[in-house]
Amino acid sequence: MPKSKIHYLLVIGFVVCIVSSVICVVYFCVKEAPIHHGINFSSSSSPITPKPNDKESTDVSSALRYCNFPSSTDFGTSEEGISPRDNLTLRQVLVVIRHGDRSPLNHKLYGRLRVVPKYCKLDPGQSPKEESLARFVKAIPDDQRSMLRRGEKLPISPIPSSKICGPGMLSQLGVIQHIHNGKMLRQRYIERHNFLHNALRDRKQLQKAIYTVTTARTRTMQSAVGFLYGLLPGFHLYETKIAYSASDTFSSQRCAALSFMLPSIKKVQYQSYLGHRSKSSIKKLAAAFNAGDHTGVLIDGFVNGFLCKGFKLPCQGDVCTTLDDLNEIIEAEENTTRALIEESAYVNHSMLIIQPLLETLSKFMTKKMTPGNETVPDFVLMSGHDTTLKPLISALGIPEYGWPPLGSRLVFELWTGRDNNDGYVRVLLNGKDYTKDIRPCRLSGTDSSAVPVCPVANFHDYVRRGIPLRFGHVSRQKACSSVGTD
Template sequence: MRMILSSFRMPQSKAIHCYMLMSLWILLIIVGIYKFLETKKSPQEPENILSTSYTNLAIDAKTKRIFKICNFPEEIVTGDEGAIRESKWILKGLLILIRHGDRGPLQHIKKISSINCGTENSQLLSSYKAYLQNQSLSGKISWVGQGPFHGFPYLPIHPSQCHLGQLTMQGVSQLLNLGNLLKQKYQEVWSKVKSLKSREVVIYSTKYRRTFQSVLAFLFGLIPVETLEKLVMHESQSMSFCFKDCGCPVTEKLYKNVKKSISHQLHSHPAVAALAVSTGNSLFSINGEPVTANTDPHFVRDALLTFVCHRNGFPCDGPINCIRRQNVVGIFAYTDWVNYQKWRNVYWKRYCLLKSYGLVRHIVQQMLQMVSNSGPYLVVYSGHDHTLEQLSTALGLQNDPFLLRYAARIVFEVYQQNEGIDNTQGIYFRLLSNGKDITRQVSFCKNIVNVSTKVNLCKIEDIVRFLHDDYFISLNVTNFKDACMR
């Protein structure tokens, strides 16, 4: 009987022992969580941590690439612009395509009012503000026609706030710095930049505040203010700067095929789709109400940039349900991969060829006018990431994720070879992406002149031949009209 009782007590005591250990373990977990939450709160924070919780993105090996997309004003630098200093090469002019600066998100996001979209008030920014204040009083800057530029403010209305799709003061500072840096670089080899006349400068901007305000800041840093005061701004009706070659119905079908491919890729990665939904639910809202329909990783990426580029913590729905580092890294890694796949998509290439035809044609016309000494000698297009993306694809360039960063730039430098006082020979151009010479990447450049290890030139006759003879070969037609009808 004692043996039976002892055998009965042994398992019972083990069960009690296990129960006590489990209770102690749970208690330790609760204490740990409490201590973790306690350290996250400051004495000034209210007790309701669910509505005020944020997580910050630290800079490490994987997130460093994400911060580079922001292109912070203090990180903008020049590269190989104006690198040809030999007297036999005469710089005739510049064609510059810029993306607008930092902007607010394209969709409503939670806690947007808590994000500071301002920037440090540098000496250059202060000078620009003072200049614009005088201009608003004197009204010296003129505009073409009765377009929307008439009513556009020169600066963001609320300097420290983020507004949907609107340029921020950080974006203004980016373009000011970029223009000023390019001026310093080019005036060493092209003295004309210091004395450009208004008739020698042509500016095009899409009909958005962010592109108009961006190019205005860029020009203030780049050219003399006396010239800026007399400039006429031209409005582009298209984000692609298609000019007279815009109507092309087949591009809609091509783009549908591209979107279909992207959608298929997302369906093939259910984990990414789930990540986009959960992250989007933590980001988006309309009138304060959460939105559950934002499943596109590219929309989520855009919203995340608003927090990352202003060094603001991400909103949390609770102490556990927060946007973590792995969420952000995963979304950006996937969207970068999708963009790389898109670059190889035949429909995307054909789409970009047709969308960029008008712009390529216009660029070639401007190049020829520069070397004929009729001008203009500075042409600036203020556009969007789509503008740069489509043009670079049409030119056969490699996929570059940093090409699409805020305040990105593509520069065409036009040169004439000078063999003597009265003897001019070939006409060439260089292509630079964010300061990097990428002339060798241009698909149609067959006559490359290697000036140095980082400096290459392509004959203008190559781009003329490409435009007139080879542009539509991949579409099995010979002209723009036929390409758009098939």
């Protein structure tokens, strides 16, 4: 063999060895080991056993509540589907969700602790489990192949299928959370009120009866598929269309005034950061794990990355993470939101940024009440993020200040009388009725605690007129163009 060829093969072999070594380092050479191997655990750092997810229970920690583990008790505590008055009919349901549990957006902590995240490929034999997951794992890919044969190609994989998770990928728990959400609303609406009965009897009508839109990220689309699977008996992927939005707030409308509010918001965020960084848990984890001292980063790394996955909480040397540490971090984030609401332009910012989405929801409801308008969907699903729900919660005045739990749902129910003229809306967050607390019910000047229902007219008036009037203008467009709005 010529020497030049031998040298060439030696060089190729050397490169292959180097590349293999690099890959081994990147994946920490523990691919076949349990996902948490390589972490220094102490005997006191045992796996966290999730408690029943009773949202009102005081013995469920803040961090576990954020993880939002599904529980059979949810079916008994959910308040969806309760008619606000006698002789009313459920006409429409609109649901805005946050995607389910995901891998951390930043894998630096996994890298330092030599963790390979292997929970983004669905496996019905592994925890967490759900009774219908095996059918889901078979049915949805079968539907996808059927769609491909008809020339219908989905831009995003409908189920998680990655052996090793990349940043921000939906986990098995994330899928189960929204199958669970869908099943709860199936019980509340379809089984209790015979909702969607015409479309379920003639399934060709489902595309007209259900409107689904998600942001353009894989985890939101996959969450929507899980939700629809839980909601609709015998669901097939090809029975409904899924639209996509490039915006987390489902709107392309710009608003120049938002930039003038940011300094106020950032100032309070920084003041909160300075106050929180001295907390014992934050100082402890930041120093021991070199993880940074921002609550959002710590929640992403430790709560999302370990607690919500059922992993043992990690140790570094003789410093071990505890559930109390994570509770303190979650509560610090909640305190930041409270400070933003009380001391900055955060609420005004939320109102202007989310007003187009609120107007979309309002138009769906008012059109549904218009006689002869048969093209308006009965059920609307919008699959988004915490950045979708947080401004909605703030703009509506719902008294919740924590980071929206993974797999959260915000539900708007439209109820009408027999003549279809009397329309009422109920607003529920994660199964709890907040209708009496929201700003649209205060427009009449009546104490919200005395308002048994919220007229659709109030909701519509708040969205179209109430929000702009807060800034001294008659429309969002004029409010957004006013320089120096605070």
